[in-house]
Amino acid sequence: MTKALLADLEWRGLIAQTTDREALTKDLESNPISFYVGFDPTAPSLHIGNLAVICTMRRFQLAGHKPIPLVGGATGLVGDPSGRNEERSLNDESVVVDWVNRIRKQLESFLSFEGPSAARMANNLDWTAPISALTFLRDIGKHFSVNQMLSKDSVSARLDGGGISYTEFSYQVLQALDYLELYKRHNCILQMGGSDQWGNIVAGLDLIRKVESGSGHALTIPLITKSDGSKFGKTAGGSVWLDPEMTSPYAFFQFWIGMDDADVEKLLKVFSFKSHEEINALLDSLKSNPGAREAHRALARELTALVHGDHDAEQAEAAAKALFGQGELSELDEKTLQTTLAQLPRTEIKKSETIPTWVDLLTATGVVDSKSAARRIVKEGGAYLNNEKISGEDFTPSLDNALYGRFFILRKGKRDLAAVELI
RNA sequence: GGCGGGUUGCCCGAGCGGCCAAUGGGAGCGGACUGUAAAUCCGCCGGCUCAGCCUUCGAAGGUUCAAAUCCUUCACCCGCCA
Numbered sequence: 001m002t003k004a005l006l007a008d009l010e011w012r013g014l015i016a017q018t019t020d021r022e023a024l025t026k027d028l029e030s031n032p033i034s035f036y037v038g039f040d041p042t043a044p045s046l047h048i049g050n051l052a053v054i055c056t057m058r059r060f061q062l063a064g065h066k067p068i069p070l071v072g073g074a075t076g077l078v079g080d081p082s083g084r085n086e087e088r089s090l091n092d093e094s095v096v097v098d099w100v101n102r103i104r105k106q107l108e109s110f111l112s113f114e115g116p117s118a119a120r121m122a123n124n125l126d127w128t129a130p131i132s133a134l135t136f137l138r139d140i141g142k143h144f145s146v147n148q149m150l151s152k153d154s155v156s157a158r159l160d161g162g163g164i165s166y167t168e169f170s171y172q173v174l175q176a177l178d179y180l181e182l183y184k185r186h187n188c189i190l191q192m193g194g195s196d197q198w199g200n201i202v203a204g205l206d207l208i209r210k211v212e213s214g215s216g217h218a219l220t221i222p223l224i225t226k227s228d229g230s231k232f233g234k235t236a237g238g239s240v241w242l243d244p245e246m247t248s249p250y251a252f253f254q255f256w257i258g259m260d261d262a263d264v265e266k267l268l269k270v271f272s273f274k275s276h277e278e279i280n281a282l283l284d285s286l287k288s289n290p291g292a293r294e295a296h297r298a299l300a301r302e303l304t305a306l307v308h309g310d311h312d313a314e315q316a317e318a319a320a321k322a323l324f325g326q327g328e329l330s331e332l333d334e335k336t337l338q339t340t341l342a343q344l345p346r347t348e349i350k351k352s353e354t355i356p357t358w359v360d361l362l363t364a365t366g367v368v369d370s371k372s373a374a375r376r377i378v379k380e381g382g383a384y385l386n387n388e389k390i391s392g393e394d395f396t397p398s399l400d401n402a403l404y405g406r407f408f409i410l411r412k413g414k415r416d417l418a419a420v421e422l423i
Numbered sequence: 424g425g426c427g428g429g430u431u432g433c434c435c436g437a438g439c440g441g442c443c444a445a446u447g448g449g450a451g452c453g454g455a456c457u458g459u460a461a462a463u464c465c466g467c468c469g470g471c472u473c474a475g476c477c478u479u480c481g482a483a484g485g486u487u488c489a490a491a492u493c494c495u496u497c498a499c500c501c502g503c504c505a
Contacts, residue, residue, distance in 0.1 A: 258459060258460075368452090371470085376452080377452080377453065
């Protein structure tokens with residue numbers, strides 16, 4: 001499989017750009033290499049946009065290479081200008097430290113830290129923090145030509161647009177230093193990243209050449225795009241996060257299930273660890289029997305399991321089946337119902353108090369922004385209680401409607417569900 | 424520093440004293456069709472104690488029975504000149 005690694009990536013559409021392809025192929029095929037991918041802590045969690053490169057890292061490890069996931073404890077304090085037309089606002093140091101820890105933990109679950117190709121976690125704060133400003137300017141800065149720095153896409157875009165601070169302008173130097181450090185410490189000879197990272201990665205290669213007379217490789221993967229032009233990984237509710245507290249496994253599962261048919265082929269290839277044959281079989285099914293949605297289901301199942309574990313993936317799928325199945329909700333046993341509802345947006349009311357109207361309940365779950373919005377849903381005929389359509393803006397569920405005496409399932413439209421528990 | 428243009432609801436963008444919660448497009452939402460898809464069609468799309476009321480058109484003041492629309496000051500953006 002090692003030999004076929006790049007070919008496999010190619011087939012999956014995962015290669016945007018590489019440095020000398022032949023040299024890279026040769027290095028990958030002759031020996032296991034160390035390679036790194038950096039993740040800056042810009043939020044408390046990684047999101048689905050990070051997943052393609054994470055999966056790619058995993059593919060490299062499965063092929064016998066040694067991953068160095070790097071969390072940008074230092075670079076996260078500075079801010080990467082790549083792909084942004086505005087200056088980032090700086091986050092508090094304590095916040096970044098917290099995010100570093102959380103992201104490190106998330107990354108750990110995708111890689112193996114044992115065996116011959118064990119992964120090794122890195123944090124660029126380790127070597128960046130101790131450097132004095134003078135050392136930095138004399139030993140590192142001297143190798144950078146401002147002329148070249150200005151020509152990078154990430155910088156020139158900003159020169160034309162909203163401007164750039166000295167802080168963010170320096171970002172590429174820090175990232176270059178990371179590559180140099182990892183090259184020196186662990187003989188890391190490949191850096192991967194999203195296609196917007198090309199400039200930063202190449203800056204590192206230049207630095208390695210100048211300081212160590214060494215050489216390495218760069219590989220970028222394309223930005224995942226959707227066929228309708230909208231941004232992959234964004235939903236109405238915002239980003240799809242990998243943290244189950246921020247995006248429930250159920251919502252995560254639904255994200256994949258709801259994908260356009262037109263995008264499924266690309267997504268399966270990018271994200272699935274199935275063999276080419278298996279993937280092709282799923283794609284055949286998608287063409288011949290689209291209504292069955294087998295490819296969607298396989299994709300959702302596999303990725304939810306990868307990110308949240310088998311158990312949560314099964315729960316999410318079971319929940320989907322229960323809530324969207326043709327079966328009666330009342331046929332679900334209490335325990336299944338409870339675990340299913342646990343993943344939905346929810347609210348609680350006291351049994352002793354008067355039950356609020358459907359509109360008030362839905363508003364309380366946060367599925368709609370305002371009461372007016374909830375009223376509109378009722379007026380337009382998109383309001384359901386326990387999968388049965390209701391009407392009348394003042395409709396109020398009664399205790400008799402409660403499943404097992406304590407649950408209401410509210411539905412808005414076709415697939416937006418929320419749970420109410422009577423306590 | 425001088426002169427001119429601009430700042431409108433999630434985004435783009437009309438409106439230029441009353442008929443304006445504000446045209447149109449996009450996004451989003453609901454319905455129909457279908458497959459928890461796409462396309463299409465229909466409807467909705469500031470809030471609320473909802474046949475009424477309240478708060479919006481960069482900010483603050485002012486004129487008027489009445490202002491997003493007129494005046495003043497301030498802030499930011501964009502052109503031309505220096």
